[in-house]
Amino acid sequence: MHREDHPNRAVALPVSRRWLVAAPAIVLAARPAAAQLAPTPRQTRGPFYPATRPTDSDLDLTQVAGRQGRARGEVIEVTGRVLHARSGPLPGATVEIWQADADGRYHHPRESAGAADPNFQGFGAVRSDGDGGYFFRTIRPRFYGSGAGMRTPHIHFRVLVEGRPELVTQMYFPGEAMNARDGLFRSLSDENARDAVTARLEGGAVPRFIFEIVVA
Numbered sequence: 001m002h003r004e005d006h007p008n009r010a011v012a013l014p015v016s017r018r019w020l021v022a023a024p025a026i027v028l029a030a031r032p033a034a035a036q037l038a039p040t041p042r043q044t045r046g047p048f049y050p051a052t053r054p055t056d057s058d059l060d061l062t063q064v065a066g067r068q069g070r071a072r073g074e075v076i077e078v079t080g081r082v083l084h085a086r087s088g089p090l091p092g093a094t095v096e097i098w099q100a101d102a103d104g105r106y107h108h109p110r111e112s113a114g115a116a117d118p119n120f121q122g123f124g125a126v127r128s129d130g131d132g133g134y135f136f137r138t139i140r141p142r143f144y145g146s147g148a149g150m151r152t153p154h155i156h157f158r159v160l161v162e163g164r165p166e167l168v169t170q171m172y173f174p175g176e177a178m179n180a181r182d183g184l185f186r187s188l189s190d191e192n193a194r195d196a197v198t199a200r201l202e203g204g205a206v207p208r209f210i211f212e213i214v215v216a
Helices: 015-030 177-181 191-196
Strands: 075-084 094-098 123-127 133-139 154-160 167-172 200-202 208-210 213-215
Touching: 094 133, 123 133, 154 213, 167 213
Parallel strands: 075 208, 075 213
Antiparallel strands: 075 133, 094 123, 094 154, 154 167, 200 208
16 A cells, blocks of 8 residues: 655654564565466367377377378477466476378378378377477378368367376467368357467478467
């Protein structure tokens, strides 16, 4: 509370009384309120989470171990941090991604649109580093489906933090015209929620998409 002294009279307090008046201000200054980040919205896992974990499931989805070829499509990087809503970076979190290939097909028994690119890994998993950071090298997925079931290009995420429920969400691409017609993207409650699942593009020889993940 801001206090002004009477302009015509100074009141001298004993030393002990002056300390008591000042003490609350010292305590408040030493304990600022912790800022809280908005948790990343949860979204459906979808029907194409791997039925069995691939043998090759590292951070580079553009090449499969034991194969000479490279995945078709535009190579991109996806990176960011796993954060707790109050306490900040979360090291040691497991971050999984899975997605369609450059033809809009998944490596999954339920895929009915045809075989997926054999040189595309389709799934990857990493542990976040000491700053909560993660990194994947992959390709930009194609849309798939038709009519009301058409899906805009997206990447699925599953985040596992010890002692907390898993977070499953989806990452969308900025500036993608199909986002506005996508049922799951449109189902998000407001613009802030939609922004939270939309990556940020950084320039470079290889497009880099920044996607921060906040765990409640």
